Amino acid sequence: MLWLKTLGVVLVVSGFGSYGLMGARSMDQRVEQIKNIRLAMRFLEKEIAYLHTPLPLAMARAAQCIPAPASSLFEDCSQKLQDRQGITLNEAWSQSLEKIRKKSELNNGDITVLQSVASQMGMSGADEQKKLFAMIQEHLHIQEDKARQEAESGRKLRSYGGFILGATVVLLLL
Amino acid sequence: MTMRDEEIIKKDIIPFLSGRIKETMLKMPLECFKGMEEIRLRFGQPLALKIGDKDYSLDAFGRMQEDLSRGYIVCADDIYRSIAAISDNSLYAFEEEISRGFITIPGGHRVGLAGQIVLGGSEIQTIKDFSGIAFRITREVKDCSLTIMASIYPRDLEPVNTLFISPPRCGKTTILRDVARNLSYGTSKRRGCNVTVIDERSELAGTYQGRSQMDLGPRTDVLDSCPKAKGMIMAIRSLAPHVLITDEIGRYEDIEAIQECVNAGVAVITSVHARNIEEVQKRPVLRELLAAAAFENLIVLSRRCGPGTIENIVRWDELCCG
Numbered sequence: 413m414l415w416l417k418t419l420g421v422v423l424v425v426s427g428f429g430s431y432g433l434m435g436a437r438s439m440d441q442r443v444e445q446i447k448n449i450r451l452a453m454r455f456l457e458k459e460i461a462y463l464h465t466p467l468p469l470a471m472a473r474a475a476q477c478i479p480a481p482a483s484s485l486f487e488d489c490s491q492k493l494q495d496r497q498g499i500t501l502n503e504a505w506s507q508s509l510e511k512i513r514k515k516s517e518l519n520n521g522d523i524t525v526l527q528s529v530a531s532q533m534g535m536s537g538a539d540e541q542k543k544l545f546a547m548i549q550e551h552l553h554i555q556e557d558k559a560r561q562e563a564e565s566g567r568k569l570r571s572y573g574g575f576i577l578g579a580t581v582v583l584l585l586l
Numbered sequence: 587m588t589m590r591d592e593e594i595i596k597k598d599i600i601p602f603l604s605g606r607i608k609e610t611m612l613k614m615p616l617e618c619f620k621g622m623e624e625i626r627l628r629f630g631q632p633l634a635l636k637i638g639d640k641d642y643s644l645d646a647f648g649r650m651q652e653d654l655s656r657g658y659i660v661c662a663d664d665i666y667r668s669i670a671a672i673s674d675n676s677l678y679a680f681e682e683e684i685s686r687g688f689i690t691i692p693g694g695h696r697v698g699l700a701g702q703i704v705l706g707g708s709e710i711q712t713i714k715d716f717s718g719i720a721f722r723i724t725r726e727v728k729d730c731s732l733t734i735m736a737s738i739y740p741r742d743l744e745p746v747n748t749l750f751i752s753p754p755r756c757g758k759t760t761i762l763r764d765v766a767r768n769l770s771y772g773t774s775k776r777r778g779c780n781v782t783v784i785d786e787r788s789e790l791a792g793t794y795q796g797r798s799q800m801d802l803g804p805r806t807d808v809l810d811s812c813p814k815a816k817g818m819i820m821a822i823r824s825l826a827p828h829v830l831i832t833d834e835i836g837r838y839e840d841i842e843a844i845q846e847c848v849n850a851g852v853a854v855i856t857s858v859h860a861r862n863i864e865e866v867q868k869r870p871v872l873r874e875l876l877a878a879a880a881f882e883n884l885i886v887l888s889r890r891c892g893p894g895t896i897e898n899i900v901r902w903d904e905l906c907c908g
Contacts, residue, residue: 466676498605501675537712538678
């Protein structure tokens, strides 16, 4: 009977502990993903402002500069635009953001910031586009700093918290 | 011809229209595509189709309406979507073209733009808040110039200076394009010439992303979006052409450049907006050019029997000797 109790204790503590560790990891991943999107946006800005590359191609190139899942935002949007089904960038970008929301750690605030550029992206001259991208860089920096601060303060809490919560549950059960 | 026109419009133009207009146009009977020259979208106004000399509109069922007020009313979203499609959602990539008032799309068709003009100093910088779009359907009519080639190219490697005189929409650009092609290919009797096309408004070659969309022959070089006067001088110096072809001359610097070319032994084939020779002679700049015997041939075009009707071919020596 003792071995069964011991197994139960181990399972409960490790279950809660893993959940906590996953939470901590997701916070770190969010920082990384925002950073990757920010870098891709910077790449996109250069393609637009200096090379005047059309957005479908510029986005495909930007996607190659960063790892998944952040790259899928640009890849998916580029594909939708290249299909030429009468879709505007605003619509393609919104649909791609919905997709990435499900497979990334980005929160609503991050998605709102990225959505804010959709109506303007591509639809003005190069100088105006530079201003737009400078603005989005600032917004993404702020989101990244916030995410980093949250990760720093929350990482230990979640990592240890999971195990502590697991241990508390065990004590209560015993 | 009907099939050809339908194919051109369905392949090259309809993909750039908004979903609602696209659906409406795809319901149109096939014979309505024949001879379509323009599709115009104006904010708050009926969709307008120019077929021959008449304007029509389309109702929601794709039926042609002579009474424009019964046609589909174009909304802001239709214009926004068409602009997005034409520019590949990348207006910044077409700044140069937009500042000139049009964008060329694949197939060489020209899309004219209307909206609020933004000035940078005294120059037009761009257009914003688009309110109108005019799709002008370009067609290659191969060999439409065959009947006049004997006048333009009477001797081997010696095409003669020729001026096409034509009011707008009489097919002068189509004929000039075909002349370029025929000179470039040559015939069994006459060798192909090196031709340089100075295409200031991307109409003759229909250049899209640096590539000519029209068949201008194997010996043709195109200076796209190049001011005519500068292009003519540049071509003489760098491309060794036998013939220079350009469209719609009229400025003083164009005339100077033509005289330079003629003196350099390069044939110039060009066009001017006018209804007849008398109208050309009323314009001081052109009168000077005619008086200097710069052009051996003057060819007058009209729409009397459809675009590209040759009204008259006048040799300069006949003109000055009465």
